[in-house]
Amino acid sequence: MSEPAAPEVAARAAAIGEALPRGDAARLAAGAGRFVDDAAPEHALHAAFLRSPVAHARIRRLDLGPARSMPGVVAVFDGEALAAHCRPMCGVLGHLAGMKAAPQWPLARDRVRHVGEPVVLVLARRRAQAEDAAQAIEFEWEPLPVLAEPEAALAPGVAPLHEALGDNTMFEATVATPGVESAFAGAGAVVERRWETARVTAVALEPRGIVAQWDRHEGRLRVRMGTQVPWMMQAVLADVLGIEWDRVSVVAADTGGSFGSKIHGYADEAAVAVAARLCGHPVRFIADRLESFVSDVHARGHRATVRAAVHADGRLAAFAVDDLCAAGPWSVHPRGSVNESRHVLGLTGACYSVPEYQARIRVAMTNLGLYGQYRGVGHPLACLFTETAVDSLARRLQVDPLAWRLDNLLDDAGPWPRRAPAGATFERLSLRASLRECARLMDYPALREDQRRWRESGDPWRLRGIGLACFVENSNHSSANYGRGGAAIASDDGALVRLTQGGGVACAVGLTDTGQGTRTALAQIAADAVGVPVAAIQMTVGDTDHTPVSGGNWGSRGIGIAGEALWRAGCLLRSRLLEAAGALFGREAAALDLRAGAVVDSSGAALCTLAELARAIYLRPDRFPAGVLPEPAASAHFAQRDLDGVYTNGASASRVEVDLRTGQVRLLGHWIVDDCGTVINPLLADEQLRGAAVQGIGQALFEGCLYGSQGELRNATLADYLVPMAVEMPDIVVGHVGSPTGTSRLGAKGVAEAGVTGAIAAVVNAIDDALAPLGVEMDVLPVTPERILRAAGVLDAEAGSLPGRVRSRQNADDAR
Amino acid sequence: MSAVREPPERWRDIELEVNGERCALRVPEREHLADALRHRLGLTGTHLGCEHGVCGACTVRVDGDAVRSCLMLAVQAEGCRVETIEGASARDAVVQALQAAFVERNALQCGYCTPGFVLAAAELLGECAAPSREAIRVALSGNLCRCTGYQAIVDAVEQAARRLSNSEPPR
Ligand code: FES
Ligand code: FES
Numbered sequence: 005m006s007e008p009a010a011p012e013v014a015a016r017a018a019a020i021g022e023a024l025p026r027g028d029a030a031r032l033a034a035g036a037g038r039f040v041d042d043a044a045p046e047h048a049l050h051a052a053f054l055r056s057p058v059a060h061a062r063i064r065r066l067d068l069g070p071a072r073s074m075p076g077v078v079a080v081f082d083g084e085a086l087a088a089h090c091r092p093m094c095g096v097l098g099h100l101a102g103m104k105a106a107p108q109w110p111l112a113r114d115r116v117r118h119v120g121e122p123v124v125l126v127l128a129r130r131r132a133q134a135e136d137a138a139q140a141i142e143f144e145w146e147p148l149p150v151l152a153e154p155e156a157a158l159a160p161g162v163a164p165l166h167e168a169l170g171d172n173t174m175f176e177a178t179v180a181t182p183g184v185e186s187a188f189a190g191a192g193a194v195v196e197r198r199w200e201t202a203r204v205t206a207v208a209l210e211p212r213g214i215v216a217q218w219d220r221h222e223g224r225l226r227v228r229m230g231t232q233v234p235w236m237m238q239a240v241l242a243d244v245l246g247i248e249w250d251r252v253s254v255v256a257a258d259t260g261g262s263f264g265s266k267i268h269g270y271a272d273e274a275a276v277a278v279a280a281r282l283c284g285h286p287v288r289f290i291a292d293r294l295e296s297f298v299s300d301v302h303a304r305g306h307r308a309t310v311r312a313a314v315h316a317d318g319r320l321a322a323f324a325v326d327d328l329c330a331a332g333p334w335s336v337h338p339r340g341s342v343n344e345s346r347h348v349l350g351l352t353g354a355c356y357s358v359p360e361y362q363a364r365i366r367v368a369m370t371n372l373g374l375y376g377q378y379r380g381v382g383h384p385l386a387c388l389f390t391e392t393a394v395d396s397l398a399r400r401l402q403v404d405p406l407a408w409r410l411d412n413l414l415d416d417a418g419p420w421p422r423r424a425p426a427g428a429t430f431e432r433l434s435l436r437a438s439l440r441e442c443a444r445l446m447d448y449p450a451l452r453e454d455q456r457r458w459r460e461s462g463d464p465w466r467l468r469g470i471g472l473a474c475f476v477e478n479s480n481h482s483s484a485n486y487g488r489g490g491a492a493i494a495s496d497d498g499a500l501v502r503l504t505q506g507g508g509v510a511c512a513v514g515l516t517d518t519g520q521g522t523r524t525a526l527a528q529i530a531a532d533a534v535g536v537p538v539a540a541i542q543m544t545v546g547d548t549d550h551t552p553v554s555g556g557n558w559g560s561r562g563i564g565i566a567g568e569a570l571w572r573a574g575c576l577l578r579s580r581l582l583e584a585a586g587a588l589f590g591r592e593a594a595a596l597d598l599r600a601g602a603v604v605d606s607s608g609a610a611l612c613t614l615a616e617l618a619r620a621i622y623l624r625p626d627r628f629p630a631g632v633l634p635e636p637a638a639s640a641h642f643a644q645r646d647l648d649g650v651y652t653n654g655a656s657a658s659r660v661e662v663d664l665r666t667g668q669v670r671l672l673g674h675w676i677v678d679d680c681g682t683v684i685n686p687l688l689a690d691e692q693l694r695g696a697a698v699q700g701i702g703q704a705l706f707e708g709c710l711y712g713s714q715g716e717l718r719n720a721t722l723a724d725y726l727v728p729m730a731v732e733m734p735d736i737v738v739g740h741v742g743s744p745t746g747t748s749r750l751g752a753k754g755v756a757e758a759g760v761t762g763a764i765a766a767v768v769n770a771i772d773d774a775l776a777p778l779g780v781e782m783d784v785l786p787v788t789p790e791r792i793l794r795a796a797g798v799l800d801a802e803a804g805s806l807p808g809r810v811r812s813r814q815n816a817d818d819a820r
Numbered sequence: 821m822s823a824v825r826e827p828p829e830r831w832r833d834i835e836l837e838v839n840g841e842r843c844a845l846r847v848p849e850r851e852h853l854a855d856a857l858r859h860r861l862g863l864t865g866t867h868l869g870c871e872h873g874v875c876g877a878c879t880v881r882v883d884g885d886a887v888r889s890c891l892m893l894a895v896q897a898e899g900c901r902v903e904t905i906e907g908a909s910a911r912d913a914v915v916q917a918l919q920a921a922f923v924e925r926n927a928l929q930c931g932y933c934t935p936g937f938v939l940a941a942a943e944l945l946g947e948c949a950a951p952s953r954e955a956i957r958v959a960l961s962g963n964l965c966r967c968t969g970y971q972a973i974v975d976a977v978e979q980a981a982r983r984l985s986n987s988e989p990p991r
Binding site: 025026029030032033034035036037039041042043075132206207208209210211258259260261263292293518519520521687688691692693694695696697698699721722723727728729730731732733735736759 | 828829848850851858863864865866867868869870871872873874875877904905906909919920922923924925926928929930931932933934935938953956957958960961962963964965966967968969970971972973974
């Protein structure tokens with residue numbers, strides 16, 4: 005195998021590291037997926053919500069009568085009707101000192117606090133009937149002042165959105181090293197970047213959905229939903245219903261993308277669960293796209309000031325960041341709405357050797373929509389803040405940004421492990437090797453030469469730039485993020501493996517597959533651990549009734565944690581099967597091995613196939629010596645205990661052409677080098693990286709939730725909220741640098757988020773690099789054509805003429 | 821806000837051909853074709869991503885053309901020949917070649933967009949046997965994939981085109 009792998013894995017690798025196509029892909033390509041809505045019972049009632057059309061108001065009157073008499077309507081619930089039968093959610097993490105949040109009921113009671121907040125739930129025979137009825141509800145409200153800006157929400161004397169909390173600060177924290185002030189005061193040079201990054205949202209192509217049914221014979225709620233976290237949802241929904249966790253079953257359906265949007269306890273889904281219990285019918289709720297925009301979590305809406313200082317000799321002296329985030333009125337349960345900011349605090353500047361550091365983060369409760377996790381969480385922002393400041397430094401110092409980075413990045417040679425100034429511990433990083441590999445893949449010197457020539461003699465309206473970005477990314481998390489804060493999100497994942505009657509291996513793992521190819525990657529791990537072909541593996545995932553507990557898929561943890569549990573369980577099963585074979589054939593088990601589904605001796609000669617061994621074990625126990633009862637099954641668990649998480653790292657690069665006539669940015673190339681340790685399947689890993697990069701490019705150039713002053717989302721349709729399409733995207737070159745983690749036997753680190761983490765910064769740096777002759781830098785995301793033209797002075801300049809420095813160069817050319 | 825009462829729902833009987841079979845349906849006049857296919861005929865391979873004509877997840881063929889079934893009312897399909905991904909997968913060699921290439925190149929992740937991409941790509945290959953990568957990207961730009969980086973999709977369409985023009989069988 006050519007892919008990086010931990011030694012124990014490399015010794016057995018037959019499937020691991022192979023670019024195997026997914027076993028379930030043909031079914032999906034044929035349209036035979038079973039997404040949430042596809043397999044709902046035919047008689048299930050359809051749910052539709054009356055959602056708040058205003059961002060902040062007191063509910064004055066709700067008349068449900070007209071809705072109740074509409075055709076097909078079976079039940080109508082308002083907040084009070086459900087509240088009598090459930091408990092609220094509250095997204096507070098107990099280990100974050102000072103964090104505040106208010107209890108959130110499934111439906112609004114007495115006040116609405118964001119556009120799209122569910123107010124009334126209607127159940128009807130058909131969705132259209134439920135929507136008709138929701139529209140017939142008479143809803144009168146009394147407007148309250150809207151807090152649409154985080155600064156306004158935090159201003160002294162402003163009325164709190166939740167009176168009991170006293171003010172609108174959801175969370176704040178600071179860190180500072182003792183010498184940071186004097187480092188800035190005595191610096192050789194200081195650069196400052198201010199950033200305002202638009203909120204974005206995941207836009208999983210299949211919207212959120214849930215089918216819930218109360219089994220009154222067993223006293224159990226059965227749920228099928230699109231989710232990354234079935235076990236978390238078990239606990240969340242059970243707590244809402246006020247029943248034991250074990251009385252909720254959650255099956256993750258085929259799920260049409262998630263990216264962090266399907267890991268929350270949403271009020272509307274909780275309302276459906278409660279209503280299903282009350283009405284006794286199965287209930288299906290499938291969000292439509294319009295309600296997805298106003299009810300899914302948003303992310304990445306920050307305002308930040310970043311400063312970096314260097315000594316007189318150009319070495320990095322200090323980093324500082326002051327960050328303000330506008331969350332929604334509720335902290336999403338159970339993860340909370342403050343983790344992005346925590347990553348900004350923990351990781352700004354962290355790729356570099358930073359002697360002095362200061363950070364302040366504040367998260368405000370506002371009347372904007374719900375706020376939570378989206379692929380990469382705060383890492384892409386920490387990277388954007390850091391890497392744009394680094395490019396500003398390089399411009400100030402007039403040094404090459406690649407060379408400066410290679411001098412100032414943490415040294416791959418160690419010493420490891422190493423603590424970042426804000427406390428994150430890095431097991432081992434390969435930042436310089438990743439950046440060097442990225443520079444090699446893109447042929448950096450040649451691109452710089454092209455740029456130099458282009459600046460001399462190319463079209464002066466079309467400016468070319470190159471951007472680099474280095475990043476770290478936490479994966480394989482311990483309980484430090486959530487469990488220790490009291491959230492019911494498992495850090496320990498289990499795997500069950502057993503020999504089937506036919507000689508295959510049946511595995512059960514609690515992860516989900518929301519598009520990552522989890523089943524295939526897990527099958528590759530199990531196949532090598534046991535010693536069978538991938539085709540012999542049967543994989544069950546994402547089902548609380550039939551798999552061991554799992555934290556689920558988030559934070560690039562799935563393969564690193566659950567994959568490790570599976571590797572261990574598979575190895576244990578192999579040794580048990582070899583013991584059985586040894587007993588059967590009168591051989592020393594230690595001298596046997598399982599390879600490609602056959603028991604072989606040390607010469608490689610086959611003693612039997614696994615199918616034959618299975619027959620012996622299950623059908624002919626009499627063939628075994630007296631007292632020998634084989635154990636053809638195994639279980640293992642794994643949790644990250646050595647560190648709070650295992651940091652992956654990598655480098656991204658982008659090459660752009662900015663057209664000053666139109667403000668359009670054309671991507672000429674994009675590169676990613678990632679260190680995810682052991683690579684299980686490069687075919688899956690590479691397209692994960694590319695897909696994530698495209699989401700990052702989208703955030704850099706197109707995506708943004710546009711809010712009006714009254715907290716109304718002005719572009720809440722897919723026609724108005726722009727996401728990247730094929731024609732705008734370049735081919736993306738992917739490379740790997742491998743340093744398997746020593747915290748597990750498998751050695752795998754996360755891969756699903758790395759592509760997005762560096763992409764935004766790489767694109768922005770490339771645009772800034774293109775615009776460098778004009779002496780301007782971007783400071784708002786997305787970098788739209790209009791913003792480029794304004795920054796470049798083109799929109800304000802007389803039509804048809806080039807701004808400032810470009811014009812003077814053109815004049816010089818003309819004079820020649 | 822006061823209630824705006826909609827006039828009562830009106831229903832109509834329609835006849836159409838779906839995946840080669842004649843069928844008679846009774847549908848509300850306001851129901852779009854995608855909902856009728858999904859909920860009345862159980863053809864759930866037609867997906868809904870926006871119901872707004874933007875994402876292409878609901879692509880089906882009507883009288884041979886790829887159309888967005890969220891933008892067409894079921895009653896407008898009266899008398900038409902409708903083919904969904906289920907029917908095309910069973911019978912159309914171009915679609916089958918595309919599906920095989922999508923699997924080999926890992927051109928799908930969640931797979932929610934895939935039926936739409938496959939039908940859109942099949943239409944492209946019907947018009948141009950060997951499209952360039954650029955032409956593939958342009959032709960598929962009415963389809964949203966939020967998971968892949970599009971590159972594997974372009975790879976897959978290229979590969980299927982090569983196979984089909986060489987009459988090379990899928991691996
Ligand atoms: S659902 Fe028809 S185009 Fe999106
Ligand atoms: S594979 Fe998920 S949207 Fe395309």
